[in-house]
Amino acid sequence: MRLKQQRTPRLQARAYFTDCRILDHFNSFVPKVMDTIWMESSCGRAVSAADLRRGPWTVEEDALLAGYVAAHGEGRWNELAVAAGLRRTGKSCRLRWLNYLRPDVRRGDFTPREQLLILELHFRWGNRWSKIAQELPGRTDNEIKNYWRTRVQKHAKQLNCDVNSKQFHDVMRHVWMPRLLERIQATSTPSVEHAESSPVYLMKSSAPNSPLAGRSGIGMCHSSSSRACSSLSLEVQFPSNQLVMNAGGAADWPGSESQCGNGSAQSGDMFDGSWLELLARACDDGADSVLFPDFELGVDTDTTSGFWSTSGYNSSTDLQVLSASSSYYQRPHLIVLSD
DNA sequence: AATCTAGTCAACCGCGTCAGC
DNA sequence: CGCTGACGCGGTTGACTAGAT
Structure with a gap:
């Protein structure tokens, strides 16, 4: 019996961008970077306050977050941030997801x-x-x-x-x-x-x-x-x-x-x-x-x-x-x- | 070309609320 | 009850950009 393949953040992210029909966007940055990030990141371990990142989100961070949410759903943002290997606060992750990454977010000028x-x-x-x-x-x-x-x-x-x-x-x-x-x-x-x-x-x-x-x-x-x-x-x-x-x-x-x-x-x-x-x-x-x-x-x-x-x-x-x-x-x- | 200024918007911060213990 | 953590909300900040000087 073949075990179901463990989804890496990269695969999660790819699935997310595919779902959103913006796979080109995903392919536009080096795909391997995802696994690299995952390997180099805290990878499920808590991040000390000093290591927390602030400021604008990178494409890689977006992909990590989007992929993780796509695979596991929203909520428990602090846990999510750690589990996804993001050096961000849960609060920051939630905000990024709600205001930017959510698939149904409409952008552009107000009608x-x-x-x-x-x-x-x-x-x-x-x-x-x-x-x-x-x-x-x-x-x-x-x-x-x-x-x-x-x-x-x-x-x-x-x-x-x-x-x-x-x-x-x-x-x-x-x-x-x-x-x-x-x-x-x-x-x-x-x-x-x-x-x-x-x-x-x-x-x-x-x-x-x-x-x-x-x-x-x-x-x-x-x-x-x-x-x-x-x-x-x-x-x-x-x-x-x-x-x-x-x-x-x-x-x-x-x-x-x-x-x-x-x-x-x-x-x-x-x-x-x-x-x-x-x-x-x-x-x-x-x-x-x-x-x-x-x-x-x-x-x-x-x-x-x-x-x-x-x-x-x-x-x-x-x-x-x-x-x-x-x-x-x-x-x-x-x-x-x-x- | 360099500098200044104002506008925009993503992200952060502090606080309130609520649920669980 | 009080404490704690998670979450959501509204106010504010600051990086970035475009246009003006």
Whole structure:
């Protein structure tokens, strides 16, 4: 009987890179280096604090870590670091894996939709980066945090105001987010779209005589029952109005008059004009124009036709709304409804 | 070509929480 | 209960890079 071959770190790493379809990347560095590293490394023995490596990870370290995780799974990071022969802390290994090596990590510029989500969710949850990251599949909290600090805070600085000030919030609500909405709509196909695991969606009012006619809003869907659609709460944020609506169930949505359209709770124009003064002042400060985040970056490609099965129209709110096929309703989705 | 500056982002650090003992 | 270790989170740092001077 032939014994199963013991997987060396090199073999583990090769398997990982093969799985990720980036074997070329693996082959780009001398394969034998893996076994060399393993032989020369602590090879399962604890590493003294003085021997711990810090700073940027090398390709070889990445391969060791990725290969080990592929073979043994995540968790027990301190043990993993030792067992994999990495001269790193468990903490460092975990961070490297979660933020960089994980196969499902998405890299590259944020799409307008992701930018919009970040803004909206930050309004909602503040600096809860990991919570926000959960709504952006493939994005890490670190990436989102960096985006916020480098891009959003930069623009607050340009406007000479605090990023948490009401003025800056108003600028985002009235200028920045509507522009992102426009960009999303410009690139989306006229269909219902979704991205899994996101509770935020976009809505559009299509009633010709409605005060919200033709305007788009950002919505948050809360489903509060284990039974699909049994209790649905929709919160819609238009650039200058907020409506909170409740529905007994998605099936009741179209035309429901009982619980829908409660626009009074939080509705009303939040605009007090201060943000316009802010913009004007920023322009007066010497800038030809106030720049907003680079919407041209990123292509909104995460669109697919989704599981949403029926659409409806709510007369009391003049909103086109959607209901979803039940099996997916308990999972919040990002949807875009366009003309 | 050399130097400076600002922006970006990977990585680190400190702290809080939780589970196991 | 307190202690310890593992883990996760948010804030911060610093290396690197590109553009400006």
